[in-house]
Structures are given as structure tokens and as C-alpha cells.
Amino acid sequence: MSDCDTCLVRNRAICAALSPDELGALSKLGRKQMVTRGQTLVWEGDEALVVANVIQGVLKLSVSTADGREQIVGVVFPSDFIGRPFGKESPYGVTALTDAEVCIFTRASFDGFAKDHPDLQHKLLQRTLDELDRARQWMMLLGRKTASERIATLLLEISNRLGSSSCSAITPFLDEFELPMDRQQMGDVLGLTIETVSRQLTKLKDADMIELPDRRRVVIKDRRRLENIALAA
Amino acid sequence: MSDCDTCLVRNRAICAALSPDELGALSKLGRKQMVTRGQTLVWEGDEALVVANVIQGVLKLSVSTADGREQIVGVVFPSDFIGRPFGKESPYGVTALTDAEVCIFTRASFDGFAKDHPDLQHKLLQRTLDELDRARQWMMLLGRKTASERIATLLLEISNRLGSSSCSAITPFLDEFELPMDRQQMGDVLGLTIETVSRQLTKLKDADMIELPDRRRVVIKDRRRLENIALAA
DNA sequence: GTGCAACATTGACCTAGGTCAAAAGGCTCA
DNA sequence: TGAGCCTTTTGACCTAGGTCAATGTTGCAC
Numbered sequence: 001m002s003d004c005d006t007c008l009v010r011n012r013a014i015c016a017a018l019s020p021d022e023l024g025a026l027s028k029l030g031r032k033q034m035v036t037r038g039q040t041l042v043w044e045g046d047e048a049l050v051v052a053n054v055i056q057g058v059l060k061l062s063v064s065t066a067d068g069r070e071q072i073v074g075v076v077f078p079s080d081f082i083g084r085p086f087g088k089e090s091p092y093g094v095t096a097l098t099d100a101e102v103c104i105f106t107r108a109s110f111d112g113f114a115k116d117h118p119d120l121q122h123k124l125l126q127r128t129l130d131e132l133d134r135a136r137q138w139m140m141l142l143g144r145k146t147a148s149e150r151i152a153t154l155l156l157e158i159s160n161r162l163g164s165s166s167c168s169a170i171t172p173f174l175d176e177f178e179l180p181m182d183r184q185q186m187g188d189v190l191g192l193t194i195e196t197v198s199r200q201l202t203k204l205k206d207a208d209m210i211e212l213p214d215r216r217r218v219v220i221k222d223r224r225r226l227e228n229i230a231l232a233a
Numbered sequence: 234m235s236d237c238d239t240c241l242v243r244n245r246a247i248c249a250a251l252s253p254d255e256l257g258a259l260s261k262l263g264r265k266q267m268v269t270r271g272q273t274l275v276w277e278g279d280e281a282l283v284v285a286n287v288i289q290g291v292l293k294l295s296v297s298t299a300d301g302r303e304q305i306v307g308v309v310f311p312s313d314f315i316g317r318p319f320g321k322e323s324p325y326g327v328t329a330l331t332d333a334e335v336c337i338f339t340r341a342s343f344d345g346f347a348k349d350h351p352d353l354q355h356k357l358l359q360r361t362l363d364e365l366d367r368a369r370q371w372m373m374l375l376g377r378k379t380a381s382e383r384i385a386t387l388l389l390e391i392s393n394r395l396g397s398s399s400c401s402a403i404t405p406f407l408d409e410f411e412l413p414m415d416r417q418q419m420g421d422v423l424g425l426t427i428e429t430v431s432r433q434l435t436k437l438k439d440a441d442m443i444e445l446p447d448r449r450r451v452v453i454k455d456r457r458r459l460e461n462i463a464l465a466a
Numbered sequence: 467g468t469g470c471a472a473c474a475t476t477g478a479c480c481t482a483g484g485t486c487a488a489a490a491g492g493c494t495c496a
Numbered sequence: 497t498g499a500g501c502c503t504t505t506t507g508a509c510c511t512a513g514g515t516c517a518a519t520g521t522t523g524c525a526c
Contacts, residue, residue: 427503428506432506434505435506
């Protein structure tokens with residue numbers, strides 16, 4: 001790595017807390033790395049040896065049971081931070097949902113750097129608090145929402161996160177976008193089966209709330225109505 | 234407040250990051266407060282004006298839908314930290330499950346203090362990362378586990394948390410304990426109904442894995458077997 | 467182009483857990 | 497000691513979503 005100046009997420013990742021000098025020092029510790037769809041960066045249960053910033057692409061955090069059930073417990077977008085600084089094995093795996101580019105550090109070197117940079121830790125704390133709030137909203141979804149409420153929530157969430165993480169961060173959300181995951185993975189985020197996901201999508205399509213031009217593409221045609229469903233009102 | 238020296242959680246709460254001097258300064262900003270069972274400290278959606286450390290008792294963090302469905306998204310025990318430092322309205326309510334005692338600060342004063350004490354922020358970050366991991370484990374439970382797996386997991390979790398937060402922190406867990414919540418609240422943590430909770434408990438009792446001397450008391454008779462169920466293996 | 471393999475949809479049926487309703491305990495207060 | 501009120505348990509029934517099994521799609525290799 002070297003040219004943080006041209007980094008796509010320079011001003012949105014935790015790096016934004018750093019001065020040009022500090023950034024230079026941090027950049028010596030890390031390097032940019034491409035990850036291809038399906039590639040796993042960290043295995044569930046392994047000692048977490050690396051942390052990273054997402055520059056491009058989308059990755060999942062996931063947990064599995066011994067008998068093969070899987071739950072996706074987080075989806076990370078550009079500018080998000082990956083990993084468990086300050087010790088501990090990773091309780092979830094990290095796998096690319098799309099081709100992606102990350103800015104990767106060994107945990108040891110990152111921890112060392114962070115110890116001397118309170119501003120960085122402060123940004124990390126804020127980010128972690130936000131992530132925790134999001135996780136808790138998702139607990140409500142998993143514990144209490146119906147299948148259609150879940151699907152509506154997911155579509156809006158992806159629309160928002162892709163919107164605010166898009167290069168042209170003008171738009172707060174997108175009305176047309178590419179799903180960064182397949183049906184199975186949607187099910188794994190929502191605690192549903194692939195069949196239920198498919199059925200609910202067709203239902204939303206039949207009700208003219210969305211369009212599905214192809215497997216991956218989604219067009220939101222009636223955001224208001226979709227939001228009403230998502231809110232479980 | 235004044236005598237942090239005699240505080241039950243002095244060495245386990247985030248305060249442990251502070252020197253006696255610093256602790257003195259912080260203690261001037263906060264005060265101890267009793268909370269009675271059922272009392273709400275923070276309302277869902279309100280500007281989060283306070284943060285606190287739990288000294289005694291157990292509290293819940295909960296989210297509700299417009300139509301009255303509730304999900305408990307967190308349970309906090311002695312030495313745990315409550316609240317959302319650094320801005321934002323609280324996305325969940327905080328309510329006492331048992332009579333409790335907390336050490337409470339206005340968010341503004343706490344934020345100010347934290348800004349000048351990186352060690353405190355560091356502890357807070359670690360705690361938040363742990364809490365996030367716990368939330369994600371719970372997402373797996375809510376998304377993919379069966380009713381009996383959920384109940385087994387909850388009983389073990391409470392046994393562990395009560396054990397490690399008990400004054401006599403000798404025991405890593407307890408084989409006999411008082412549930413800090415009723416059946417409805419167990420359902421709200423687990424994403425189940427009260428009836429299902431009840432039925433599953435009787436099933437575990439009939440299978441001789443637990444005893445239920447009274448409504449609130451639980452005796453774990455066969456931890457091994459309970460763990461096997463909880464792990465969804 | 468065609469053939470194949472992976473993904474997605476649809477249909478028929480099943481079941482875990484929800485719902486509704488009725489007992490059965492347990493506390494509290496007199 | 498018993499009346500009244502909760503909380504919990506139990507039972508009978510129902511349904512959202514899971515399971516299993518075809519049937520369509522789509523994209524890619526050759």
C-alpha cells in the first residue's frame with residue numbers, strides 16, 4: 001500500500017481520524033489486497049490474525065452450527081471495518097460476497113498503532129457502537145418479524161447502505177441496485193429458507209412494490225409501501 | 234456518589250481503567266441510584282441523556298414494533314455499561330428486570346470526561362466489541378435455533394453471566410440460580426411465546442436435565458447434556 | 467448454437483411453534 | 497384460612513414457513 005491519498009474510502013473509513021503524517025505511518029503497516037467472490041478472509045473460530053478496511057465490494061460475517069445451519073450475522077460495505085482488534089479468536093467467519101478490495105493489517109501491528117492513537121480508537125468505538133445498534137435492530141427482525149417484513153427490511157437496508165457507501169454519496173439511498181448476494185445468502189441473513197425468500201420476492205413483485213429485471217437486480221417502485229411493511233406497523 | 238472504593242464493581246466495570254485520582258474526578262459527575270423492578274431508565278427512541286454502570290441487579294434492553302411485538306436485544310448484569318455515549322437517540326429502551334442499583338451520569342458530562350481519558354475509551358471499546366460478539370451469537374440463536382436449543386442456551390448463558398458477575402467470582406458459573414426474568418421475558422429474549430417457553434422447560438425437567446423448585450429458581454442437573462443441546466450439535 | 471450446471475421459482479405437503487382457552491398453582495392481604 | 501389475582505402450565509387446534517420434489521431460467525464452456 002502507499003497511496004492512501006487516492007483511496008476510495010479515505011474520508012469515510014476510520015482512517016479519516018488520522019492526519020496525513022499518521023496516515024503515512026499506518027499505511028506502512030498495511031497493504032491493499034483483492035479478494036474474489038467466495039474467498040474467505042477469516043475462518044470462524046480461528047485466531048483473528050488480521051483486521052481490515054473494506055475499500056470496494058461486500059463481505060459477510062457468518063456463524064454456523066455443527067450440523068450445517070448458517071446465519072449471516074453481519075454484512076460489511078465499503079469503508080466498514082473488519083475484524084476483532086485487541087485479542088480473541090474470531091467468533092465468525094469473513095467471506096467475500098462479491099469481488100472486493102480490502103486494506104489489510106496484521107492484528108498485532110494494528111493494535112500497536114491503535115494504542116498510540118486515541119482518535120483512531122475513538123472512531124473505532126463509534127463505529128462499533130453503530131454496528132451494535134444495527135445488530136440489535138436485526139435481532140428484532142430475527143426474533144419477531146414475519147417473512148415479508150424481513151424481506152422488505154433487507155431490501156431497504158441494502159438500498160440505504162449501498163447508497164451511502166457509493167462513490168457518488170449524493171444519494172442517501174438507491175431505487176435501483178444490484179443485490180450483493182444470492183437467494184441462499186438472503187435467507188441466511190434473514191433466518192429464512194431460499195424458498196420463502198423467493199416466494200416473498202414474487203409477492204412483492206406481484207404487488208408492484210418492486211421489479212426484478214434479473215436475478216440480482218432490484219428496482220424499488222414504491223418505497224413508502226415497502227417501508228410500511230418493513231416497520232412492522 | 235463518593236465512595237467508589239467500596240463499590241461492588243470497582244474492579245470489573247470500565248472504572249477499572251482509572252487511577253484513584255481520575256476515579257475521584259469521575260465520581261463527582263455521577264451518582265448512585267436505585268431502580269425498582271419494572272422501572273424504565275431510558276425510553277426507546279428518546280434522546281439518550283444518560284449512561285450508567287450497573288452495580289447490582291439485572292436490566293433489559295428492548296425494542297418494540299408499532300403493533301406491540303417486543304424483542305429483548307440485550308440483558309445487562311452487574312459491571313456492565315448502559316447507554317450510547319457520543320450522541321444519538323437510544324434505539325432501545327432500558328428497563329429493570331429486578332431491583333437494581335446503577336451509577337449514573339449525564340451523557341454530556343460522561344462524553345466530556347471520556348474524551349480526555351483514552352484508557353476509559355479503550356475499556357469501553359473492548360466492552361462494546363464483546364457485547365457485539367454476544368449480540369451476533371444471539372442472532373444465530375434467533376435466526377437458526379429451535380425452541381429447545383434456545384431455552385438451553387439461555388439457561389446456560391444466565392448461569393454463566395450470574396456466575397462471573399457474582400460477588401464471589403470464584404465460580405465461573407452457577408448450577409443453581411434465580412432467573413432474573415419471568416416467562417414472558419424469557420420469550421422476549423428468545424423470540425418465542427410464553428407457552429413455548431413453558432413447554433420446553435417442562436420438557437427439560439422431564440428429561441432430568443434441570444429442576445424447577447419454584448417459578449424463578451433453576452437447578453442445572455446435567456450441564457453436559459444441556460450444553461450439547463445449546464450448541465445445536 | 468447446444469448442453470450442462472448452477473441458480474431460482476413454483477407446487478404439494480408437513481410440522482414446529484403460535485393461538486386461544488381453560489385449568490392449576492402461588493402470593494398477598496384480610 | 498381462604499378470596500382474589502397473577503403467573504404458569506396444559507390442552508386442542510391452526511398456520512407461517514419449512515421440506516421435498518419438479519420445473520424453469522440463465523450463463524458459460526466448447
